[in-house]
Amino acid sequence: MDFTTQLLIAAISAGTxxxxxxxxxxxxxxxxxxxxxxxxxxxxxxxxxxxxxxRSGNLxxxxxxxxxxxxxxxxxxxxxxVTLRANQTMSGLAMTLFGSGLSAYLGKPVSGAxxxxxxxxxxxxxxxxxxxxxxxxxxxDVLAWLSLLLVVLLHLLIHHTSWGLHLRAxxxxxxxxxxxxxxxxxxxxxxxxxxxxxxxxxxxxxxxxYAPTWNEGLTAGRGWIAVGLVxxxxxxxxxxxxxxxxxxxxxxxxxxxxxxxSAVPPYFLKMIPYIVxxxxxxxxxxxxxxxxxxxxxxxGTPYIREQxx
Amino acid sequence: MSLKPGSNSAVLEPAKDRSGKWYSLRLEYDxxxxxxPWWTPVLSVILALLLCASFIAANGMSPLVVYEKMxxxxxxTSYGFTETMVxxxxxLLCGLGIAVAYRISVWNIGAEGQLTVGAMAAxxxxxxxxxxxxxxxxxxxxxxxxxxxxxxxxxxxxxxxxFGVNELITSLMLNYVALxxxxxxxxxxxxxxxxxxxxxxxxxxxxxxxxxxGSTRLHIGLIFGLVAVLIYYLxxxxxxxxxxxxxxxxxxxxxxxxxxxIRKHIIIVMLISGGLAGIAGMxxxxxxxxxxxxxxxxxYGYTAxxxxxxxxLNPLGLIVTSVLFGGLIVGGYSVQTIGLPSSISEMLQGxxxxxxxxxxxxxxxxxxxxx
Numbered sequence: 001m002d003f004t005t006q007l008l009i010a011a012i013s014a015g016t017x018x019x020x021x022x023x024x025x026x027x028x029x030x031x032x033x034x035x036x037x038x039x040x041x042x043x044x045x046x047x048x049x050x051x052x053x054x055r056s057g058n059l060x061x062x063x064x065x066x067x068x069x070x071x072x073x074x075x076x077x078x079x080x081x082v083t084l085r086a087n088q089t090m091s092g093l094a095m096t097l098f099g100s101g102l103s104a105y106l107g108k109p110v111s112g113a114x115x116x117x118x119x120x121x122x123x124x125x126x127x128x129x130x131x132x133x134x135x136x137x138x139x140x141d142v143l144a145w146l147s148l149l150l151v152v153l154l155h156l157l158i159h160h161t162s163w164g165l166h167l168r169a170x171x172x173x174x175x176x177x178x179x180x181x182x183x184x185x186x187x188x189x190x191x192x193x194x195x196x197x198x199x200x201x202x203x204x205x206x207x208x209x210y211a212p213t214w215n216e217g218l219t220a221g222r223g224w225i226a227v228g229l230v231x232x233x234x235x236x237x238x239x240x241x242x243x244x245x246x247x248x249x250x251x252x253x254x255x256x257x258x259x260x261x262s263a264v265p266p267y268f269l270k271m272i273p274y275i276v277x278x279x280x281x282x283x284x285x286x287x288x289x290x291x292x293x294x295x296x297x298x299x300g301t302p303y304i305r306e307q308x309x
Numbered sequence: 310m311s312l313k314p315g316s317n318s319a320v321l322e323p324a325k326d327r328s329g330k331w332y333s334l335r336l337e338y339d340x341x342x343x344x345x346p347w348w349t350p351v352l353s354v355i356l357a358l359l360l361c362a363s364f365i366a367a368n369g370m371s372p373l374v375v376y377e378k379m380x381x382x383x384x385x386t387s388y389g390f391t392e393t394m395v396x397x398x399x400x401l402l403c404g405l406g407i408a409v410a411y412r413i414s415v416w417n418i419g420a421e422g423q424l425t426v427g428a429m430a431a432x433x434x435x436x437x438x439x440x441x442x443x444x445x446x447x448x449x450x451x452x453x454x455x456x457x458x459x460x461x462x463x464x465x466x467x468x469x470x471x472f473g474v475n476e477l478i479t480s481l482m483l484n485y486v487a488l489x490x491x492x493x494x495x496x497x498x499x500x501x502x503x504x505x506x507x508x509x510x511x512x513x514x515x516x517x518x519x520x521x522x523g524s525t526r527l528h529i530g531l532i533f534g535l536v537a538v539l540i541y542y543l544x545x546x547x548x549x550x551x552x553x554x555x556x557x558x559x560x561x562x563x564x565x566x567x568x569x570x571i572r573k574h575i576i577i578v579m580l581i582s583g584g585l586a587g588i589a590g591m592x593x594x595x596x597x598x599x600x601x602x603x604x605x606x607x608x609y610g611y612t613a614x615x616x617x618x619x620x621x622l623n624p625l626g627l628i629v630t631s632v633l634f635g636g637l638i639v640g641g642y643s644v645q646t647i648g649l650p651s652s653i654s655e656m657l658q659g660x661x662x663x664x665x666x667x668x669x670x671x672x673x674x675x676x677x678x679x680x
Contacts, residue, residue: 036477084670089416091666097611098659104652221485228478267493274482285472
């Protein structure tokens with residue numbers, strides 16, 4: 001296998017959790033609610049998967065549990081931000097803090113214990129023998145395929161269905177949507193919860209495909225990178241695919257350079273994704289300074305019926 | 310109860326009162342009630358303790374035993390209490406910095422990284438300027454620590470003011486960068502050659518260490534914190550800068566129309582915020598650990614966010630909440646003796662923040678009786 005193929009495989013493997021979390025963030029924020037709890041949600045998804053998988057040995061049950069737990073946390077976020085109109089930034093921070101504390105507490109007994117298995121790979125039949133493509137696709141697990149499917153589905157949902165139109169209307173101008181008879185609160189609740197569940201699935205993918213065991217603080221800031229990727233992808237699922245794999249490549253590039261015997265200390269290589277995130281966002285901000293950035297217009301402002309702004 | 314989506318009031322089922330008249334209760338949202346009452350922080354701490362008690366009980370432990378252990382560990386003995394105060398110092402300094410930024414809605418969550426670079430800069434003084442007289446080495450460490458923290462804050466402010474990048478993401482990314490830089494120096498160039506291969510800088514000399522109170526570990530960093538609170542309080546109350554800050558906090562749109570330069574204020578506020586966290590880092594290495602090592606901060610920068618929010622960004626309230634949370638950290642350590650992870654304290658912190666922001670909003674709803 002040559003260097004590029006290896007890098008592509010690693011980019012997809014490291015990019016899949018980022019992609020799932022970014023899609024979750026896009027769903028949430030399209031409805032007009034900021035989602036900063038991604039880091040905590042990913043940790044909770046990861047720890048739930050580990051505990052249930054190790055205790056029951058059933059992968060499907062583990063994934064369902066991860067989705068259920070994070071959807072529940074999504075409901076908490078919805079209740080705070082939609083019903084109580086609380087500060088969305090603070091709610092996200094609370095979710096991250098609570099998620100990292102609770103996951104460390106719950107995960108203590110299974111810390112370092114190996115998982116019974118990884119997520120299965122699809123049987124591709126004849127495609128597997130095709131040189132480069134077969135090698136890349138042959139290594140993609142079910143969740144990686146699911147994330148690709150979700151990219152297409154969410155793109156169609158957001159841009160080509162009436163549900164998507166309602167979602168965009170709620171995110172851009174809830175007052176008008178309300179007048180048109182769209183149920184603003186219901187839509188926000190549904191998409192925040194669904195988005196949180198997707199971010200939880202991203203955490204599950206972290207432990208299943210990327211890191212073999214649970215460790216405290218396993219995600220190491222990837223939830224926050226996903227928050228950045230939502231902006232980078234301009235709230236668009238197709239762009240999210242490109243952005244997540246780009247960052248997956250950066251993430252694994254550090255390892256590769258190290259393996260090649262580079263003289264640069266590994267600590268600096270590990271800094272690359274964080275620094276590139278900041279630089280890319282700065283570049284995008286500069287380039288789009290006088291243009292619409294794709295931000296849902298009502299992002300961050302709670303909607304109160306019968307109140308003028 | 311019927312609740313129409315998007316509506317501001319919920320009507321509870323009609324009922325008869327004593328005189329036989331029909332009435333119904335309405336839950337109404339009143340946006341003008343912005344001042345939250347004093348009891349929301351107290352209540353949120355109690356509710357968070359109850360919530361986490363259920364998790365502890367689910368794990369087969371008695372929450373009462375755990376909480377008693379935590380309380381006794383933090384406030385029960387004079388040793389525990391001075392340890393609590395030692396932890397309160399970085400929380401007070403970082404929390405004050407965070408409060409300054411949050412006052413004008415600049416969401417700095419980078420105190421952790423700002424503290425780390427402050428500690429690194431202070432250590433750099435001991436390594437590159439060894440053998441200075443005590444007074445000058447402490448002053449130089451303080452200047453370097455503050456400057457490094459402020460610089461880290463500036464690296465968050467500039468992308469926000471000139472490129473429109475959300476400061477939450479930048480400040481958090483810089484935390485990871487700072488922690489990796491710390492790893493690099495303690496494993497690499499600054500590693501103590503006589504340290505038995507243990508990652509960490511050489512021990513500071515007595516001249517490079519902050520004076521302590523008697524035989525305890527409580528150092529004069531406490532005075533830095535209290536002086537900073539006092540200066541901040543006076544500045545906010547009595548200077549033009551403080552007035553402008555309060556105006557931006559109350560109504561940013563009005564402030565802009567009044568000709569206040571918001572960009573400039575964001576930069577100033579982030580310099581102060583980072584600088585205070587940098588002082589906290591300097592005080593940690595010079596006052597407590599006496600050398601630079603991994604894990605110099607057990608998440609002080611993140612805990613300080615809650616400390617600041619719980620104090621409602623009030624500088625005097627910060628003194629109370631930072632002691633409380635210092636106790637929470639020390640209490641978290643003391644439950645390790647009965648085999649529980651110290652992350653209990655982190656879980657409690659997150660839960661407190663949840664209840665606090667919910668409580669701040671819930672009191673804006675009121676129940677009204679209507680015919």
